[in-house]
Amino acid sequence: MEDVCARFVSQKISKTRWRPLPAAALQPPDLFATGSWDNEDNRISVWSVGDLGNAGLNGEYQGEPQLLCDIRHNGDVMDMQFLDQERIVVASSTGTVTVFRHHQNNQTLSANQQWEKAHYHVDQDTSCGGAACTGVICNKPEIVTVGEDGRINLFRVDQKDAVRTIDNADSSTLHAVTFLRTTEILTVNSIGQLKIWDLRQQRNEPSQIFSLAGDRVPLHCVDRHPNQQHIVATGGQDGMLSIWDIRQGTMPVSLLNAHEAEMWEVHFHPSNPDHLFTCSEDGSLWHWDTSTDISEKPSFLHQGGRSTAYFSHNTINQSVVSAWLSNDPTKDRMEITNLVPNQTLSVNSLDILGPCLVYGTDAEAIYVNRQLFA
C-alpha cells in the first residue's frame, strides 16, 4: 500500500489510460494520460511517473506523477484510448471524436484529427442535438465509437468520413464497446443487453444478443479475456459483475455481487488474465484474483493460458476451464481486495499494464501503484 502515490490535480478525472508499451519492452509503463469532466474547461493531460530507483529532492515526492503537457478539450471526456505510442483518441460529451497527438520532442499535445457530430440526435444539420459519445475502442487503424444516440461508427484514422455507420443500432444508450475479434465488436447498452456485431456483414443487425436473466439492469462496461476470447466480463448499474461465455447460451455464466453502486470500468489484466479489476461509483476499486496455487493442480495444467507453449488449441479440453467460468466461484479460491484505503467519492476509471495500476477519482485525485504484484 505504501507504493501508492496520490496526487490532487484540481479536476475531476473521468478517464486514465497507460500509454501502451512497444512490443518487446521489458520496463514498466511510465506515461499515462487523463481526461477530466464536469469542468467549464476540460483538459486532456499527459503525466509521467518517475523511475522507482530515483529518490527525488524530497523523498516523499518520489514517484509522484508529473504533468508533462495538457490541452483543452471541448466537453466532458467520456472515453479515451491510445491508438498507438503517440496518438490518443478521445470521445466527447458533445458527440465529437478527436485524435490528439503527443509530441515527444517538445512535450506538447495537439489535435490531429476530429470527427465532429459523430454522434447526434435527430438531425445532423440542426445546430443543437449533439449526443454524447460514450465509448471508443481502437485497433489501429480502425476506431469504433458508440454513443447516447444508439449509433455505431467505424472510422479509419486519416480518413475524413466514417467508413461505416450503423444508425439506430440500439434503441437505448450504448455505454461501452470493445473488440471481440478484429472484425467483431461487443457493445453493452442501458437495457442490460450484450450484443455482438459483425462488421463484415452489411446488415444493420447484431449477430447475437445476450441479456441478463432478471431485471434489465443497464450495463456500463465490458471487457474481453485477453487469451480466451469467449470469456467476457461486464459491469452493471447495480455493481454486479457478470461473466459471460459467448459460445453458449444467452445469459451470463456467473453473477458476482460486487459493488454497491454503478461499476464504471472492468479490466482483465492484459498479461495476467487471472486478475480482474473493477472500479465503481461507491469509491472502491476491487482486485479479483483467481490464480490458484499451482501445486494444487496437476503440473501439466496451467491457468489462464499464460504458458500455452506446449499445447495447441486442439488439446484444450473441458478440464482446463478458466476459473472465471466455473459455476461455483466459492469452490475455487477467489481473493477479492479493495485497493482504495479511504473511499470517499467515485473511482471513475482505472488502467493496468504490467505491474502498474493507475486510477482517477471524483475527489480530483490520481493514484498510481507501480508494484501491484509485489
Add this chain to the structure above:
Amino acid sequence: MEELDAEPPVMVVPGADPSSRQLCFAWGPAEVLLCETRFDRTGRSPASRVFVVRKDQDIYIHTLRKLFNESHGIFIGLQRSEEELAGKSRKSHLVQVSKNYRSVIRACMEDMHQAAMTVKPVRSEASRSSLGRNTWELTMNSSLPKAGPLLLRLLDWVRLHVCDVDNMVREVLSSEDPSKHELFWNVVDVFVLQGRMDEARHLLSKEASANPTSVNMYRILDDLMKKMPVPSLNNTQTLTEMELKWQHWHEECQRYLQDGTFASNSHTESICKILLGDEDAILEKKELMTTWYHFLVTRLLYSHPTVKPMELRFYAQSSMDLFLGGECSPEPLDTILMAAFEFEIHQVIKECSIALSNWWFVAHLTDLLDHCKLLQSHNLYFGSNMREFLLLEYASGLFSHHSLWQLGVDYFDHCPEYGRVYLELHIERIPLNTEQKALKVLRICEQRQMHEQVRSICKIMAMKALRNNRLGSALSWSIRAKDAAFATLISDRFLKDYCERGSFSDLDLIDNLGPSMLLSDRLTFLGKYREFHRLYGEKRFSEAARLLLMLMTAHIAPCSFWMTLLTDALPLLEQKEVIFSAEQTYELMRCLEDLTAGKSEKQKFQDDNVETMKVEMLRLALARNLARVIVKEGTLEGS
C-alpha cells in the same frame, strides 16, 4: 433581527446604472440576478442586460480546489471516526486531524506562493491563506490540551509560520562560506529571535573560526546560549526550579554585557541584549520578525519563559501596541489573532467570518472545535447551531460551483437538522448534461432515499430521451424510477408507431423486456402483443390464438386497440385448419359486439367504408369459423 456587527460593504456592479434604467433583482442560491427592466428613465430603450453578481469568488480560484478536495477527505474521515474512538485515542486522533488540516493549508499556501510569482491577483489569496494557517494553529494550540509548556508550542508555531525568512536562511547556509555572506548576521539574528539556539551556535562557530582574535567572546556567547534554560517537555523540573535557573542565567548575561565583553562587536552585543529580553533591541530587528506576534513570542521567550496561557492576553495586547507603534491600525488578521490569544473562540470565528469571503476556514475550524467539545452550543435564532450554520453556508457555496457540488453533498449529510432539506433543494438544480452525470446525481438521491428527486430526475431524462426518439433509453429511465405512468406513455408511443408503420421499431427492446414488462399494463400488452406476432411468424397458430384472445378478454389491451387485434385475428380465422375453438369464437364475437355496440348511431354513420367493411368481414369470418368448428367438434374422432 440582531444588530449588525459591521456595516455591510457596498458592492458596485460595473455597467449597471440605476439612474438610466430601473433595475430589478432576484436572489439565487449563492448569487443575485440583476436585470435592467423595460422601464427606461431616459426615454430610449436599448436592449436589456442581465448581471449575475456572485459574492464568493474564492471557489473559482484554481489553487484552492486542491484545498477543498483534501480538506473534504479529512472532514469525512473525522465524521466517520467519531463513533469509533473514545477517550485518549480520540484526543490524539483529533490532534492528528488538526495536523492534517494544517499541512493541507500549508500545501495550499505554498502552491499560492508559487502561483503568486506568476499571477498577481493570487497574492491576496496567499495572504489570506497564511492568515488561515496561523489562526488555525493558534486556536488549535490553545484549545487542545496538549503536553508541554505553552512557550514551546508558541515557538513551534512561529517557526513554522514565518516562511519568508526560510529563503534567506537557505541562501546563506548553502553558500560556500556562510560567514562571509552579507546576510550572515541577519540569519543568526533570526535564529536567536526564534529561539533556535543550536543552529545559531553552529553558525557562530563558523564565524569564530574565521576570527581567531575574538574567539574568547564567541566562546562566552556560545556558552550563554548553551546554558539558556528552556521549559522542558517532560516535567522533570518544577516551575520554581525553572524560574530560579532562569534568574541565574539572566544575571550572568547581564554581567557579561555590563563587563563590555561584547563591546567590540555590535552584532554580538545586540544578540546579548536580545538574550536579556531588552525590548528595544528586539524591536530593532523588526524587519526580521515581520509581525507583532513574532515579537510577542520572542519577548516572552526572553523575559517570561514560564508564561501561562491565562497571562497571554496581556502580553499580546502590549506587544501589538509596541510593535505597530501607533503607525498603523490593526488589520483584520491582527484582530483575529488577538481574539485567539485571548482564547475567545467565538470571537475568533466571528472575526474570521467577517474578514474572509469564503466559509471554508470557519466551517472546518468550528467543526473540529465542536468535535473537541469546546464550543458551547448556543442556538442561533434561526434554529440550528453555529457549526451546522457554517457548514450549510460552506456547502451551499460549493453547490454554486459547476464541479465542486459533489463535495457539498457530504457536508450536507453531516448537518443533522437542515442538511437534508438543503440537499434536496440544491440537488434538483444541478444541470444534467450527460447521462453519466445524471446517473451520479441519481445515485446520490437513491442512497439518501430522496424519492421525489429520483422521480423528478428520471422523468427529466426520460422526456429528453423520448424527444430524441430514444425509446429504449426512455424506458430504462422509467424502470429506474419505477414510473408506471411514463412506461405507459412509452408503450403508447410504440403502439402508435406500429399503427402508422405496420411494423415494430426497436424490436431488440420489445423482445427482451423481461420482468420489467410488469411495470405497467400497457407495457405488458406491448410485450405480449409482440410475442403474438412472433408466435404467428413461427407458425404456432394455436398458441398465438390463445394469446390474442387472452389479450382481449383479460382487458390488458386498450380499447382503442381492439379493432387492430380483431383484424389480426382475421388471418387466423381464414386458415385452412380450424384454430379457434367454439368457445373462443364466441368470445371473439362477443368482443366484436362490445366494440360495435359501444359506438353510437352517429358514429356508425360517420364510419367510412373501410371501417364498415372490416366489421362485415370479421362477422363473416367469425361465422364461417363457427360453422366449421361446430362441425369439427361435433364429429366423433376416428370415425
